[in-house]
Amino acid sequence: MSFGQGGSQWSPGGSHNPWDNQWNSTSNQTPDWASLAEQSETRNRRRRLLLIVGGALATVGIGVAVAVAVVNTDNGNGNGNGNGNTTANGPNDLPATADIPSASAKTAPSFAPTTAPPPLDPKEFISSSGKDKAPISPDILFPGSQLTKREGVVYRKGATASTKDCASAVQGTLDKLLTGNDCTRFMRVTYVREKVAVTVGVALFDTEAKATKVKEDWDKKSTIVSLSGDGVPTFCRTTVCRTTANSYGRYAYFTLSGFTDGKDVTEKDKAVFTAGDDLGGSTYEQIHRRGETQAAAAANGQ
Numbered sequence: 001m002s003f004g005q006g007g008s009q010w011s012p013g014g015s016h017n018p019w020d021n022q023w024n025s026t027s028n029q030t031p032d033w034a035s036l037a038e039q040s041e042t043r044n045r046r047r048r049l050l051l052i053v054g055g056a057l058a059t060v061g062i063g064v065a066v067a068v069a070v071v072n073t074d075n076g077n078g079n080g081n082g083n084g085n086t087t088a089n090g091p092n093d094l095p096a097t098a099d100i101p102s103a104s105a106k107t108a109p110s111f112a113p114t115t116a117p118p119p120l121d122p123k124e125f126i127s128s129s130g131k132d133k134a135p136i137s138p139d140i141l142f143p144g145s146q147l148t149k150r151e152g153v154v155y156r157k158g159a160t161a162s163t164k165d166c167a168s169a170v171q172g173t174l175d176k177l178l179t180g181n182d183c184t185r186f187m188r189v190t191y192v193r194e195k196v197a198v199t200v201g202v203a204l205f206d207t208e209a210k211a212t213k214v215k216e217d218w219d220k221k222s223t224i225v226s227l228s229g230d231g232v233p234t235f236c237r238t239t240v241c242r243t244t245a246n247s248y249g250r251y252a253y254f255t256l257s258g259f260t261d262g263k264d265v266t267e268k269d270k271a272v273f274t275a276g277d278d279l280g281g282s283t284y285e286q287i288h289r290r291g292e293t294q295a296a297a298a299a300n301g302q
Contacts (some may be wrong), residue, residue, distance in 0.1 A: 101238045120299050122291030126249035127208040129184070134294050138162055138187045141202065141286050147191055149278045153197070155191035159229035159283045166203055172222025178203055181210040190227045191279055195261055196271050197235050198279045199226045201254040202287075208250050215247040219287045233260050240264035243275055246284070249291065 084144050125131045138160035166183035167175035178186070185204040190197060201224035205211045223243040226236040233298045235241070241258030242265050257276035258265050 003161070012153075014113040014171070027155045039292075048224065086124070088187075091246075112257070120295040122288060122295045123249055124291070125294040125298070126251065126287055128250060129204075129206045132250060132290075132294070134290060136185075136204075136290075140188045141187065141283075142189045142200070145158050147282055153278070155193045155279070158190035158192055158197070158232040159227050160187070160189045161227055169201060170224050173219055174222035174224070177214050177217055177222075179239045181205060181214050183214075188224065188227045190229075190232050191275075192232050192260065193275060194271075195259050196257065196261050197226070197232050197234075198255055198275050199224060200279050200283050201256070202283065203252045203254075205252070208247075211247040211250050211252040214252045215245055218245045220245075224256050228260070235260045235262075238262075240266075242272055244276055244280055246280065248284055248287050251282070251287050253287075255280045255283075266286045 001155055009074075032198075050063075125157055142157065142160070147155050148155065149155070161169070163169060164184065166178040166186040169186040169188060177180075183203045183205060187202045188199055190199045198290065203211070205214070220243075223241075226234070228234045236256050236258040239258060241256055242247060243257075244252055244255045255276045257272045257279075261271070
């Protein structure tokens with residue numbers, strides 16, 4: 001009785017095991033171990049090939065996915081050039097330009113508009129007696145013992161005088177002009193340099209309009225009375241002298257310039273004209289400074 005003829009008993013319905021064929025081929029022959037090893041090696045090679053092919057396909061799939069992601073990223077940033085290449089314009093993690101907040105988008109703090117008050121006009125404070133309240137006298141208006149106009153030109157201060165009888169300090173028709181416009185005070189001061197003396201006369205009025213009228217109606221022949229004393233001899237009483245008239249604010253001011261040695265003034269005597277202009281300009285400056293001082297005090301609430 002053979003073991004090979006009883007194969008159907010072990011595997012009803014047919015055997016699917018290659019070992020069965022070996023046993024059924026001959027009843028007394030041992031299994032072909034070389035053939036079995038070759039078959040096993042063939043199966044192993046197929047398995048390894050499938051693993052290698054599967055791994056390669058998986059790698060290719062991952063590479064394609066990464067490439068698509070890179071292309072999509074480039075297109076999203078606007079850096080793609082249309083042929084698969086990319087142009088590096090900066091860090092890849094920067095947002096698009098439209099996503100970067102603009103400096104102009106920031107809201108600046110707002111403040112209520114403020115307007116500085118205009119500076120006070122100095123002339124306003126010397127144009128009427130209602131505002132021109134600061135003390136005044138010849139020594140206040142003409143302080144010190146001398147006046148320096150420029151380097152090397154110094155005038156020594158002489159006598160001063162002040163009166164409410166304005167007509168007593170002038171001559172010619174100027175007396176009626178002063179009293180007719182209600183002159184309230186007349187001050188005088190004399191300066192001397194070498195042989196040239198100048199008397200400055202300042203008349204005060206309640207308003208600028210009255211001071212202006214005196215200047216405009218002055219007949220150019222009437223003048224003030226010169227003031228001598230304090231080392232200055234009498235001058236311009238019987239000789240020809242130069243006289244000027246002007247006004248600023250509620251002040252009308254005059255100059256009388258001449259020689260202290262009794263000499264008449266002519267148009268060639270430039271020293272006399274220069275001295276009169278120097279003292280007239282200084283008088284204007286002092287009146288204006290008076291207005292500045294009072295404007296500053298008013299601005300500071302004083």
